[in-house]
Amino acid sequence: MAANRTARRIPALLLAAVLGAGLTGGIAHADTVTSGFDTSSGTGSIGPSGGPGSGITRDQIIARAQDWVGQGISYSQNQGWQDAATGGPYRTDCSGFVSMAWGLPSSMVTSTLPQVATVTASNISGDTNINPGDALDYTADHVVLFDHWTDSSGDFAYDAEHTEGQPTNQSTDSIYSSTLEGFAISNFEALQYNNLTASIPAPATPxxxxxxxxxxxxxxxxxxxxxxxxxxxxxxxxxxxxxxxxxxxxxxxxxxxxxxxxxxxxxxxxxxxxxxxxxxxxxxxxxxxxxxxxxxVFGRGSAGQTFLDQNGKTLQFQLGSNGNAFQDYQTVPGGSPWSGWGAQSPLPSGVTFTAAPQGLLDVSGKAALYAPASDGNVYENYQTAPGAGPWSGWHALSGLPSGVRFSGAVAGTLDAGGRLALYATGSNGNVYENYQTVPGGAPWSGWHETTGSAGVALAAGPVAFRDVNNKTVLYAVGSNGNVYENYQTVPGGGPWSGWHALTGLPSGVTFTSRIAGGTDANGKTILYVTGSNGNVYENYQTVPGGAPWSGWHVLDALPGGITFGGGPDLFLDAGKKAVLYVRGSDGNVYENYQTVQGGGPWSGWHTVNALPSGVSFTGEVAGTVDAHGHSALYVIGSNGNVYEDYQTVPGGAPWSGWHTVNALPSGITFTAQHS
Missing domain, CATH: 2.60.40.10 (Immunoglobulins)
Structure with a gap:
C-alpha cells in the first residue's frame, strides 16, 4: 500500500450472512449485501468528482480499478476497503470491486448490477464491441471488469477480485474462449454503466x-x-x-x-x-x-543440403568419407568468415549415413536435418533453439515399416499446416511419408505408404514441395524412366491423388536423374530432369496449380560436345527468375536462367566460371540465395573438397570464381551427393 494513502479494512458484522453455504472454494461471488461497508461515503481523488453515483468517465473507471490492482487488495466477502484514491468503503469481492470502479453509492451484487447499467450483449461470446470499463457479469455467480483489448484477434485483459484470499489482479482471455473464470462464457452479459460521461472521443480509424x-x-x-x-x-x-x-x-x-x-x-x-x-x-x-x-520468398521449396538459418546465415551439410555428416556455416549472414568444417554431431551407435543429410527450417525457425543410415532407417537432428545450438543429436525418427528399408536422400517440406513432412523411398519401390502431428514438434505420424501405387518401382529420392495452392506435391522417377506425380487434394492433408505418370516420355528418351522442381514467379509448378541423351528436359503447368502441362521438351540445346550428368539444381534468384545449374561431362558447372520472370526465353547453357586449377567437379550442384540476394553455388570437387562460387551483384554477374569454402577436416573427404 502506498505510503501517502490512508486505507483501512472494515470487518464484517454478519459473517455468516455473507458466506452462506457452498462458498468455501473456487471462484466466489457476492449474493448478499453485508451491513457496515455497503454504503460509500466518498469516491476519493480519482473521482467521480460529484460523489458516489455521479457521472464517471471510462478513464476514471480503469484508473480506479488499477488502484486496487496495484495494491493487490485481497478478496473477501466479509471485509471492505477504502483509501484516499478511490474512497469507499466498498466490499472486496467481485461485485464490490466493480461497484468501486464505477463509483457507485454502495456495493452491489452480481444480480443487481444490471439495475444501474445497460445490457449491451446478453452473451459476450464473440462480442468484439466491449469497451474499457464495461462489466462482464454472470448474474448468478461472478463479475469482472473489462480493461482493454490486447490484440485484434479477440484477446483482452480484465480486472477482477477472484476468490477468498487472492489479490485483485489483471488477467487475460479470449472473447472466443468457451469459458471465463471457470464459467461458460455464454453465461456472461456485457454491462455498460448508465452514468458514463465522455472524457475524450473514441478513436477514429487509424x-x-x-x-x-x-x-x-x-x-x-x-x-x-x-x-x-x-x-x-x-x-x-x-x-x-x-x-x-x-x-x-x-x-x-x-x-x-x-x-x-x-x-x-x-x-x-x-x-x-x-x-x-x-x-x-x-x-x-x-x-x-x-x-x-x-x-x-525466393529460394528452395524443399529440403536441401544448403539453406539459410533463422538468422540468414547459409548452412551447408555434406557426407564425409567416414559416413558422418559434416557442417559449415557462415558466421555473418551472407558473408565470411565461415565456421570451418566439423562433424555435425556424433554418429548414432553402430550406424553410418548412406546419403548426405537434407535440411530445412521448421515452423519455429529451427533447422532440422534428416539422413538415411546403414540400418535402413532415417535419423533426425535438430536445433533446440532457432538459429542456434545445441543440436538434439542424431536419433531414429520412427520405427521402420515391416520388411522395408530406406535408401537415397530424404525429401521434405513444410506443409500448409506448418508441419514438417518427410518422404523417403523404400526398398519395395514405394514412397513413404512421415509428418509431425503438431507443428514444430513430436509426435510424428510414423512411416506409411503414400496412397496409390504407381505400378512401377519409384527410384530413390523423390522431390517434395508446396504448390501455389499450398498443397504438397511429390515427383519421382519410375523404373521405366518416366516421371510420376502424387499430390494432396486438400492443402496440408489427404486424400492424395495417387501416383500417376505426369505426361508421356519424349521419343527415344528416358529420364535418369532425380527431379528438380518448384514454383515459378507466376505460381506455376516447373520440373526439370536429365534425360538418357544427356540433355535437360522441362515440363510446366500452363495454369498455376493445375493441368494441363506443357509436356516434356528439351530446355535448350546442349553446349558443343557436352552432355549433362546427374540432376539439375533449381531455385529462384533475387529477380524471381528460375535458374538451373547442372554438371557437364567436362566436370564444369553450367547455368541456364529465365530472362523474364516466370518464362522465356532462357539464356542458354553456359559455364558459370572456369574450373579451379587441377580440379573437376564430381557431384551435383547445391545452390541457394544468400541473405544479400546473391545466388551461391556449392559443389564437390575431384579432390573431395567443397567449392563455392557466388554472385557479387544480386541476381547477376560477375561471379566470385570457384574457390574452396574451407580446408577439409583431417583425414576426411566429402562424398558427392545430390542437393
Whole structure:
C-alpha cells in the first residue's frame, strides 16, 4: 500500500450472512449485501468528482480499478476497503470491486448490477464491441471488469477480485474462449454503466501502411517488417501486430513506426502476404485498421543440403568419407568468415549415413536435418533453439515399416499446416511419408505408404514441395524412366491423388536423374530432369496449380560436345527468375536462367566460371540465395573438397570464381551427393 494513502479494512458484522453455504472454494461471488461497508461515503481523488453515483468517465473507471490492482487488495466477502484514491468503503469481492470502479453509492451484487447499467450483449461470446470499463457479469455467480483489448484477434485483459484470499489482479482471455473464470462464457452479459460521461472521443480509424518490405519485393534471410501508423483523433495508444499469411510474427509493437524481425525461411518459397494491423485505443474505445503487401520468398521449396538459418546465415551439410555428416556455416549472414568444417554431431551407435543429410527450417525457425543410415532407417537432428545450438543429436525418427528399408536422400517440406513432412523411398519401390502431428514438434505420424501405387518401382529420392495452392506435391522417377506425380487434394492433408505418370516420355528418351522442381514467379509448378541423351528436359503447368502441362521438351540445346550428368539444381534468384545449374561431362558447372520472370526465353547453357586449377567437379550442384540476394553455388570437387562460387551483384554477374569454402577436416573427404 502506498505510503501517502490512508486505507483501512472494515470487518464484517454478519459473517455468516455473507458466506452462506457452498462458498468455501473456487471462484466466489457476492449474493448478499453485508451491513457496515455497503454504503460509500466518498469516491476519493480519482473521482467521480460529484460523489458516489455521479457521472464517471471510462478513464476514471480503469484508473480506479488499477488502484486496487496495484495494491493487490485481497478478496473477501466479509471485509471492505477504502483509501484516499478511490474512497469507499466498498466490499472486496467481485461485485464490490466493480461497484468501486464505477463509483457507485454502495456495493452491489452480481444480480443487481444490471439495475444501474445497460445490457449491451446478453452473451459476450464473440462480442468484439466491449469497451474499457464495461462489466462482464454472470448474474448468478461472478463479475469482472473489462480493461482493454490486447490484440485484434479477440484477446483482452480484465480486472477482477477472484476468490477468498487472492489479490485483485489483471488477467487475460479470449472473447472466443468457451469459458471465463471457470464459467461458460455464454453465461456472461456485457454491462455498460448508465452514468458514463465522455472524457475524450473514441478513436477514429487509424492509418497504417506497411513500409517494409515493399509490395512485390523478393526477400530471403533475416528481414525486418515495418510500418507507419498514426491516429487522427490524437492521444490514442497505437499497437501494431504483424502477420504473414494470417500467422502472427512476434508480439504487438507500440508507437508510430513499429517493426519486427521475420525469417522468410519459415515459409515456403512463393508469394506471401505481409499484414500490419494497428489498433488505436483510449478510455472511450478502440478502432482497428490494417495494411498488406505481397512479397516473394525466393529460394528452395524443399529440403536441401544448403539453406539459410533463422538468422540468414547459409548452412551447408555434406557426407564425409567416414559416413558422418559434416557442417559449415557462415558466421555473418551472407558473408565470411565461415565456421570451418566439423562433424555435425556424433554418429548414432553402430550406424553410418548412406546419403548426405537434407535440411530445412521448421515452423519455429529451427533447422532440422534428416539422413538415411546403414540400418535402413532415417535419423533426425535438430536445433533446440532457432538459429542456434545445441543440436538434439542424431536419433531414429520412427520405427521402420515391416520388411522395408530406406535408401537415397530424404525429401521434405513444410506443409500448409506448418508441419514438417518427410518422404523417403523404400526398398519395395514405394514412397513413404512421415509428418509431425503438431507443428514444430513430436509426435510424428510414423512411416506409411503414400496412397496409390504407381505400378512401377519409384527410384530413390523423390522431390517434395508446396504448390501455389499450398498443397504438397511429390515427383519421382519410375523404373521405366518416366516421371510420376502424387499430390494432396486438400492443402496440408489427404486424400492424395495417387501416383500417376505426369505426361508421356519424349521419343527415344528416358529420364535418369532425380527431379528438380518448384514454383515459378507466376505460381506455376516447373520440373526439370536429365534425360538418357544427356540433355535437360522441362515440363510446366500452363495454369498455376493445375493441368494441363506443357509436356516434356528439351530446355535448350546442349553446349558443343557436352552432355549433362546427374540432376539439375533449381531455385529462384533475387529477380524471381528460375535458374538451373547442372554438371557437364567436362566436370564444369553450367547455368541456364529465365530472362523474364516466370518464362522465356532462357539464356542458354553456359559455364558459370572456369574450373579451379587441377580440379573437376564430381557431384551435383547445391545452390541457394544468400541473405544479400546473391545466388551461391556449392559443389564437390575431384579432390573431395567443397567449392563455392557466388554472385557479387544480386541476381547477376560477375561471379566470385570457384574457390574452396574451407580446408577439409583431417583425414576426411566429402562424398558427392545430390542437393
Amino acid at each position: 492509418s497504417v501502411s506497411v513500409t517494409g518490405p515493399g509490395n512485390g519485393a523478393a526477400v530471403t534471410g533475416s528481414t525486418t517488417l515495418s510500418a507507419s501508423a498514426s491516429d487522427s483523433t490524437g492521444g490514442a495508444a497505437l499497437s501494431t501486430q504483424f502477420s504473414v499469411d494470417g500467422v502472427n510474427v512476434g508480439a504487438a509493437q507500440g508507437g508510430s513506426n513499429p517493426s519486427v524481425g521475420w525469417n522468410p525461411g519459415s515459409v515456403s518459397p512463393g508469394r506471401h502476404t505481409v499484414t500490419a494491423t494497428t489498433t488505436a485505443s483510449n478510455g472511450s474505445g478502440s478502432a482497428v485498421a490494417s495494411s498488406s503487401v505481397s512479397v516473394e
